[in-house]
Amino acid sequence: MNRRKTSIIAAACVVAFLGASAVTLHHADKIRPRATLEEVLYISSPQVLKRMSLGYDGLLADIYWTRAVQYFGFRHHNGETSYNLLAPLLEITTQLDPHLVVAYEFGANFLAPRPPNGAGEPDRAVRLMDFGIQNNPTNWRLYYDLGFVYYMELQDYEKASEAFRRGSQVPNAHPFLRLLAAQMAEHAGDFNTARMMWSATYQNSQDHLIRQNAVEHLRALRVDEDVTHLQQAVTRFGERTGRLPVSIQELASAEGLPGVPVDPDGHPYKLTPEGRVEVRVPEDFPFATKGLPPGIKVYPKFH
Amino acid sequence: MNARIVHIASNTFREAVRDRVLYNLIAFAVLLSGAAILVGQISIDIEKLVVINLGLTAVSLFGIVIAIFIGIGLVSKEIEKRTLYTVLSRPVRRWEFIVGKFFGLAGTLVVNTFFMAIGVFAALFYVSHKFVRADALILVALYFIILEFFIICSLALLFSSFSSPLLSAVFAFSLFVIGSFAEDLRGFAGMAHGVTRWLATGAAYLVPNFSAFNVISSIAHEQPVASQLILNNTVYALFYAAMALSGAVLIFENRNLK
Numbered sequence: 001m002n003r004r005k006t007s008i009i010a011a012a013c014v015v016a017f018l019g020a021s022a023v024t025l026h027h028a029d030k031i032r033p034r035a036t037l038e039e040v041l042y043i044s045s046p047q048v049l050k051r052m053s054l055g056y057d058g059l060l061a062d063i064y065w066t067r068a069v070q071y072f073g074f075r076h077h078n079g080e081t082s083y084n085l086l087a088p089l090l091e092i093t094t095q096l097d098p099h100l101v102v103a104y105e106f107g108a109n110f111l112a113p114r115p116p117n118g119a120g121e122p123d124r125a126v127r128l129m130d131f132g133i134q135n136n137p138t139n140w141r142l143y144y145d146l147g148f149v150y151y152m153e154l155q156d157y158e159k160a161s162e163a164f165r166r167g168s169q170v171p172n173a174h175p176f177l178r179l180l181a182a183q184m185a186e187h188a189g190d191f192n193t194a195r196m197m198w199s200a201t202y203q204n205s206q207d208h209l210i211r212q213n214a215v216e217h218l219r220a221l222r223v224d225e226d227v228t229h230l231q232q233a234v235t236r237f238g239e240r241t242g243r244l245p246v247s248i249q250e251l252a253s254a255e256g257l258p259g260v261p262v263d264p265d266g267h268p269y270k271l272t273p274e275g276r277v278e279v280r281v282p283e284d285f286p287f288a289t290k291g292l293p294p295g296i297k298v299y300p301k302f303h
Numbered sequence: 304m305n306a307r308i309v310h311i312a313s314n315t316f317r318e319a320v321r322d323r324v325l326y327n328l329i330a331f332a333v334l335l336s337g338a339a340i341l342v343g344q345i346s347i348d349i350e351k352l353v354v355i356n357l358g359l360t361a362v363s364l365f366g367i368v369i370a371i372f373i374g375i376g377l378v379s380k381e382i383e384k385r386t387l388y389t390v391l392s393r394p395v396r397r398w399e400f401i402v403g404k405f406f407g408l409a410g411t412l413v414v415n416t417f418f419m420a421i422g423v424f425a426a427l428f429y430v431s432h433k434f435v436r437a438d439a440l441i442l443v444a445l446y447f448i449i450l451e452f453f454i455i456c457s458l459a460l461l462f463s464s465f466s467s468p469l470l471s472a473v474f475a476f477s478l479f480v481i482g483s484f485a486e487d488l489r490g491f492a493g494m495a496h497g498v499t500r501w502l503a504t505g506a507a508y509l510v511p512n513f514s515a516f517n518v519i520s521s522i523a524h525e526q527p528v529a530s531q532l533i534l535n536n537t538v539y540a541l542f543y544a545a546m547a548l549s550g551a552v553l554i555f556e557n558r559n560l561k
Contacts, residue, residue, distance in 0.1 A: 054483040055513060056363070058356040058520030062349065099524045102349060 044088055046095030053096065061097030068093055068103070072110055073209060083119035087111055090128060098135035101142065102207055104128055108145035109201070109210050112153040117287065122153040140174060141204060143167025147180065148197060157184045176200055191225045219264045220287035223279055226261060227291035230269060230277040244275040263291075307395050308403040315407020316414075319373050332365040332419050337426070350430045355441065355523040358423035363448045363519070365419070366412055367479060370452050373411070374459025375471035377404045378555065398552040405460055405548055412452040420445050437525040443533065447516040450540035454511045455479060457547035464551040465558065478510060485512035511543055 043049050053060040068089035075083060090111060093103045110118045112125035129146035136142055147163035150156045161184035168177035176196070183193045195218065202214035230248075233255045237245050245251040248271045252260050260268045267280040269291070279291045338357070378401070381387035390400060420441075427438065458478055462471035481488070485507055492503035515536055518528050 051484065051487070054480065055517035056356075056360045056519065058352075058523050059360040061520070062353045062356050065349065066353075097520055097524075099520075099526075100349070100352075 044092075046092045049092060050096055057096045061093050061100055064089055064093040064096060065100060065103055068106065069209070072106075076209075079116075081116040083110070083115070086119045087121050087124045087128075091124075094128065094131060094135075098131070101132070101136060101139055104132035104142055105145055105205060105210060106207060108149050109213055112149045114153075122149055125149045125153070138170055140167045140170040140172070140177060143170065144174075144177060144180075144200070144204070147177075148201065151184070151197065152194075160184050174200075174204070191221060191228075195221050216285075217287050220285050220289070222264050223285050223288040224290045226263065226269065227277050227279075227288075230261060231290075234271070234275050234277065238275070244273075245271060247271060248277070305399065307399050308406065311390070311395070311400055311403025312406035312410060315377065315404050316410045319408065319411040320414075322373065329365075329415060329418065332361050332415075333422050351427065352523045354423070354426050354430050356519060358419075358426055359441070359444050359448065359519045359522075362416060362419045362423060362445065363451065363517075366416055366448060366452050367455055369415060370408065370412055370455040371459050371472055371475045371479070374408055374456050375463045375468045375475060377408060377460055378463040379466075379468050379471070397556050401460065401464065401552050401555050402548065405456060405544075405551075408456045408460070409453055412456065413449060416445060416449055416452070440522045440525065440527065443528045444518050444522045446533070447518055447536055450536055451513055451516045453540050453544045454482075454513075454547070457544040457551070458511070461547045461551040461554070464555040479513070482511040482513040483517075485510055486514045512539070515539070 043052070049060060049064075050057050068086060071089060072083060072086055087107075090103055090107045093100060094107075097103075107125050107128040111128065112118055112120075112122040114120045126146065126149055129142060129149060132139075132142045133146065143163050143166050147160040147167065150160035150163060161181050164177045164181035164184065167173055168175075168181055180193075180197070180200075183196070198214045198217045198221065202211050202218070205211055205214070230251065233251055234245060237251060237254055240254075245254065248269055249260055251271060262268050263279050263285070265281070265284055269277050270280055271277055277291055278293055279285055279288065282288075282292045282296050285291070378387075381390070387400075391397065423441065424434075424438075427441075428434065455475065459471060459475045462474045466474065488503060488507040488510070492500055492507050495503050515532070518532075522528070
């Protein structure tokens, strides 16, 4: 009976002290809220990590890949504007597993763009893609990603064209690579080419962050294109009448449009007294380069 | 194989299966396979890859831990409990005792691997909802893992034949780590000169080379394994295990058990 009593007390103590320690830890987390999420790369050398993995580098690559996605996702969700660890995390991941194609794809989409949309390291993104192509020369997606970085971030259409051309020569490459290579020469920088590329990114990726990013860019492209056309219409209206249209409705009827032009969310565009065409909710179009109120800072978010 | 070796092997197997540590490790391996499913779900686009990498790594690591911790006690425990004297007082020769122990432990590990492999395939089916032809490659990785176990078993037994369990564990684990760096050792030998080169080359061939057995990552990417490598690894593992086992027999035959 005595031993049974002691056992019950001991069991109760285990539960009570475990609960107490959890509560204490919870309080400690409140005092130092970022401590558990400290972003530290204890070992930054991929070569050292590869050796330390004792041959189990595939699993370690998966862990680092998950960490890279979580790092970006967490900071992106919190509206952070810098992603300093993204490049080393992706470099470690790909050194550990050079065939992890999704990591290169992620790098092309989020390593190259300028903050706050990405880490703003296009050169490292290019190096990452080159390493990927070196290790996976028959994967056409990597050539596409390389061309994508050259086109979107570096505006180096010649190198973009070259990357697409090389990709189009890979067996079983998607036919649009040949088209893109040709487009670069004639239509570099236009809306249709950009739309084609973002659509291709959306269709060829399974990663939901990459797909969401592509959707947001496609939405922003439509806004850019709409605003460009509407702004041209405002200029034409001014030249014709010698004044600015008083509303977007007046502009629409003067241009013979079937209705009031709306943004991708269905909100009508608005016309400012200064004759500027703007979207109603700028926060919904973080990647738009046109149609935003001057000086506004919109942080990227995915819908 | 003679009947005495079979008896010792089956007793070793039974004893190992009864061992609580062994059960805990298997349970933990199954848990890890379960974790593979969870990790797979939070890993974008590479669920299958994570399940294969994590599952096979778990099979390999837990098997190695089992091989070392059971293997190091195979001889010393028998001496400590004085059951060895009972066995050797019967018409059982010392080499038969060592070989029987090896086959018992190897058999235990093969059975363990079989059950852990079922766990890996179940987890794979859970995330993919189907099996494809390339999944059969996992069997090759499992086969290589079993070959690794044979080498580790023989090494654990070798150390167990002359050393204490603690030191045997240290030696066996160290050799596993060094064996994982065997390629680097060979690279170092290539860069060295004179005596250092000879010593490094000798060391590179003396320690087990585990890097050739690790095909987990490439199999996770559905890259085929050359049949020549399968044959080569099989022969290498058999030769190396036979060498270590012969060493164990040599030491045990000359050991004063009084």
